[in-house]
Amino acid sequence: MRRDVKNSIAYIVGSPALKIATMGGGCIGDVYRVELASGETVVAKVGDVGSGLELEGFMLSYLAENSELPVPDVLHTSAELLLMSYLPGGGGLNPSAQEQAADLVAALHGVTQAKFGFERDTVIGGLHQPNPVSRDWVTFFRDQRLLHMGTEAVRAGRLPSRVMHRIDTLAARLGDWIGSPKRASLIHGDMWTGNILSSGSDIIGFVDPAIYYADPEVELAFSTLFGTFSDAFFSRYNEHRPLRPGFFEERRDLYNLYPLLVHVRLFGGGYLNSVDRTLMQFGC
Numbered sequence: 001m002r003r004d005v006k007n008s009i010a011y012i013v014g015s016p017a018l019k020i021a022t023m024g025g026g027c028i029g030d031v032y033r034v035e036l037a038s039g040e041t042v043v044a045k046v047g048d049v050g051s052g053l054e055l056e057g058f059m060l061s062y063l064a065e066n067s068e069l070p071v072p073d074v075l076h077t078s079a080e081l082l083l084m085s086y087l088p089g090g091g092g093l094n095p096s097a098q099e100q101a102a103d104l105v106a107a108l109h110g111v112t113q114a115k116f117g118f119e120r121d122t123v124i125g126g127l128h129q130p131n132p133v134s135r136d137w138v139t140f141f142r143d144q145r146l147l148h149m150g151t152e153a154v155r156a157g158r159l160p161s162r163v164m165h166r167i168d169t170l171a172a173r174l175g176d177w178i179g180s181p182k183r184a185s186l187i188h189g190d191m192w193t194g195n196i197l198s199s200g201s202d203i204i205g206f207v208d209p210a211i212y213y214a215d216p217e218v219e220l221a222f223s224t225l226f227g228t229f230s231d232a233f234f235s236r237y238n239e240h241r242p243l244r245p246g247f248f249e250e251r252r253d254l255y256n257l258y259p260l261l262v263h264v265r266l267f268g269g270g271y272l273n274s275v276d277r278t279l280m281q282f283g284c
Helices: 003-013 053-066 095-109 137-155 161-172 217-225 231-240 247-255 257-267 271-281
Strands: 017-023 030-036 041-046 074-077 081-085 122-124 127-129 184-187 196-199 202-206 212-214
Touching (some): 003 017, 003 041, 053 122, 095 196, 127 137, 161 257, 217 257, 247 271, 257 271
Antiparallel strands (some): 017 030, 030 041, 041 081, 122 127, 196 202
């Protein structure tokens, strides 16, 4: 960590750093665990101007102010430095932790508004995520998620144009498979195991959000893409917010096309095969 950053942290929290250790994760900045002379421990994310740290701080604060989802306290946010409270815990979600997560996520999805999108654009995995407000979910998901991220992946040289043409075909028929809920739900937006901190059967917190107001099914779908949640979660969630028929059979895979395109844009490789299989599943 640069000396000027260490000095800034000491000035902000009123205590010098005694020990600094690199932490994993963090698509939009380098992440450090900082033990202070005061005995406290904080997390520092350090990045360049435009990296999205200020936006990440805003999203965490928004979740803290508008939901009961446990997230780190934001101690300081700027274009180059985000300071947060340290939440102990790691990955691994046993059935009891999944049930608690279901309680928390269902409550989050109970925070609603009339329009889809958000008051400002956000980021996912460090990538721009546009959120112009819309009263129609199908239009929003088509234009601001599938077509936007597909186009970005083509521009980055990660997605062949022929595959983008197939995405265009699916997007034109999107209304055949999904509809527009009456209300838009607040979602975390990047809910996978690496962004959920737990200890034994307890959920400690959620980190690295990519928030907006959406059909909550898009979040539930993403939570299955890398095996984050299983039956214990969905059984409990269904007690709070019953799932509509057809989610697991059809809409889950359709909604997961968006995070797959995010991963194609970031990494390419095998994720392109997953996109191909999904398009074939829907006849495109």
